[in-house]
Amino acid sequence: MSLKSLGGVLVLLVVAGGSAPMRAQAKPPNRLERLERWIAAVGAHRPGVRDEAVEEFAALPGADREPFTQIAWRFAGFLHDPVRVGRRTIPRESGNERVRMQELAAALLKTTTDTAWLHRAAVFHADVMMLAADLTQQADLEAPERGRPTPGLVNASDGEVHSTGDRNWSLAFGRRLIADVAAPERDDFAGAWFHATSVFLLENRWLGELRPHLVEGEQLRPTDQWILFDQGTLFEAFGGNAVQAVVQGAKLPAGIHPDVPGAAAANEQAAGYFRRIVSAGPSFIEARVRYGRLLIESGRYDDAMLQFDAALSTANDRETLYFAHLFALRAEQGRGHIDAAFEHGRAAAQLFPTAQSAAIALSQLALRTGDLAAAIAPVETIRAMRTDGLRDDPWWRYYLGAGRASQAIIDAAWSTVK
């Protein structure tokens, strides 16, 4: 069975659910016309809105993407300086095209700067990915880019591979644009853009998309605390039972394997990222809590408790406090401090009374002490709460990392775009 035949599943899903607008045109725009449409789209786009331009570029056929990105990249060079323009060539550029690009760049630079415009363009391409990925996937299936190596992505759950796909070209192009600002390592918006797009990917568990995204983000901004935090969260997710189970159980054709690190290696990498954040400064409390959890995974209970004690003395966010207490229960249990472990468990349960993770942790702890009544009580308490399954349990959101608040992060980042 080939990847292509697996992709048939996705064809059916997308076609069956397809309500994509048709952009039937007698004659597709040439690359210069496409460039002009793009410039107009970037200028008119309201960040966070799936408008017609977002849909148009999301649905760009695979064969048209390279000619478009080539001329758009060349055009971005005209926004900068002759040196950068000179390094960016396109096949068979006509004199008319060159003159028109110079005119378009000059017109834009009367009202904005190269960096401000690149910010807008990067937001546009992030929105194309975040708001209209369905149209891009449909275009991938209808007219894939031919002859180009395509890293495979699979969507899987419970050992089932539901569909295959390609990396989102618009996100990759957005990265090129954000990397093209004068000094991305000092550009606050470049960091905000990477974080906003990363939390979207985390929230949707598009971990295969996120991996190269953050590699490039870290290369551009090696000390950015949020990029390091998102990296740590990504590898924590890789190391978590849920992803490991999905990956190990996925039924794939012979010779095709999930490219996900094993749990131990993933946790080690995650711990490395959180340790870097914690070493750089004590104020990033959630990084400290997550680092502590990973120390428990390697049996370092005393070191873990140092992190939790520090976090609990300064945290004021209810979810972060919950995680710190929940994990401190395990660390104290590992140290043999059963009373202290119970205290942390009760503190967690008080913060989120309907959370089953704290109840189960308390129950398991009591079970280990041989106290049957105490083991049953928290489970009974949860069972008796008839909330029709609508329970607020932070643990369910833990592996989303900062993706737990993705919309607020994206809105805040996009609101700064001029």
Add this chain to the structure above:
Amino acid sequence: MTRLGLAFSLVAILVAGTFAEQATFSSRAFVVRVDVLATEKGIPVSGLTAAD
């Protein structure tokens, strides 16, 4: 059977009974999008395309 072992068994039975009686506790399956890698005899193969 030790006291602890008996306790484990009893709780297991009670909890199992609870699940059967009423789906009060939640477990969640989720879809995750991850990379796949083509290998031949255990060695990664580059240039995997959608047409493969």
